[in-house]
Amino acid sequence: MPGRAGDSTRAAARLGISQSALSQVIRGLEERLGLRLFARTTRSVSPTPAGERLLALIGPSMGQIESGLEQITALRDKPAGTIRLTADEYAVHSVLQPAIARFLPEYPDIRIELTIDYGLSDIVSGRFDAGVRRGGLVAKDMIAVKISGPHPMAVVGAPAYFARRPPPKHPQDLIEHSCINLRLPTHGEHFAWLFSKAGKEQRVKVEGPLVTNSIASVRDAALAGLGLAYLPQAYFRDALASGDLIEVLGSVRKTFEPYHLYYLSRRHPSPAFSLLLDALRLKGQ
Template identity: 70%
Template sequence: MSGNDFKDLTAFLMVAEESSFTRAAARLGLSQSALSQTIRGLEARLELRLFWRTTRSVSLTEAGERLLSRIGPAVSEIHSGLAELGEMNKRPVGTIRLTADEYAVHSVLQPAIAHFLPAYPGIRVEVTTDYGLTDIVSGRYDAGVRRGGLIAEDMIAVRIGPDVPMAVVGSPSYFARHTPPKGPHDLVAQDCLNLRLPTHGELFAWSFMKAGKEHRVKVDGPAVFNSIAPIRDAALSGLGLAYLPEAYVRGLIAAGQLVEVLSTWRRTFEGYHLYYANRRHSSAAFLLLVEALRCKNQ
């Protein structure tokens, strides 16, 4: 159905509803002659008369009644759907789909969403945990959250989190059995808890920085996990050393449950950014969430 067909059917429905070309033309913002021409054109294409017309009244023919019964509900649904979509730009409603890695969800998204959602009951946020460099367009996500250096250049990026320093930590019980490492090279003789990235299948590299030079170490140990929460728990149990965001274990270090080593070799990664494809035609709900995430970082 072409755009003109839809306009003609809308004109037909208006005349049928008003039983008057004069009143229907006024509602449509058309002249009566233009509306009459539209209906005559529709009748000519259908090769059927849709209205009986006299100088005093307008009524549907049998063909007009059939057409009204078939298209009336459908066109009404189309108008309602278009109106509903229009409202999405005026008031914050709808679902926002995001992809983020595990620590971004924990450190940035969850605190912001917990504060944001109660104020907007019409908004729903759906978060998928993913370590990969997700194509948000093909994945039909509204936005993604990744560290700044990992975002494609053609994306719009908004800083929403501080830099992420990493820490090597172990429990007091672990260090009661092992000599603490003095440099990254000593880690090859330690029991280390690795993170296998679920998307790529690779082990997350333990990376260090000193005097402006990066040092990467391939470590091994008794256990490999695909998320950081069980790595933290395994470190607390004394199973081995963990390489985790410092803020994620800061409270445990302060409480003496974990001990940080190699702090002078600490590597700091660029903070998290929200990235998305285009600013145009973004919903009111999405723009509000962007602003909430940006403000949370200030």
């Protein structure tokens, strides 16, 4: 039977339990049962008759415990599991997908589930591991890690649109233009067209023939010449380089703060989550 005690000690060690902590567990069990389970001397510990009987009862389970510990330990070397994230559409497109495309091939046993949501989702009730939002939108009780640089916004239109209408020279000129609006689910409002010059911010309410809840649809409508669009600059970089879209009002461009990945404080994040967090973390911050 001493061998059984040795097995349980090794199993406890693999769980990260110190010898003193193990002794406390045994003493607590003895107090609860009102029986002495182990006889202790300065040089050895041996089971009492009651301890022998207890070890005989739990002995058949020790192999399963050992096997389970081996499988759990293997996760440190071969991370696996599903990570659920919520983010707005642009964060998924510009920040998450490029990083995930590099990350997943290295860890084939990790699965990532992305939910696109412009609302300020409760990651706890939604059972998400983390969310991604601009820094100013993250709740104060969350851990927030910066995962991107700032995001300049821009007003763009297709050459076909500007063939019919002169480009706006000032933000207020947009009132006379056909503009494509993005509706936010949080309050049902249109996404504000904001401009900044000399530290002063200007908000312009625009109207137009199309309202959508997807920035991909906003961009496509602008490419089709339906009107002007207000988009993150990086989202139409290729179209700008090819001449399919033209930027206007660049001198009053508004820049939004960086994206942050936010999550609840946890004492022991999973190996998979820790690896993804490191892959997303903005280097040099």
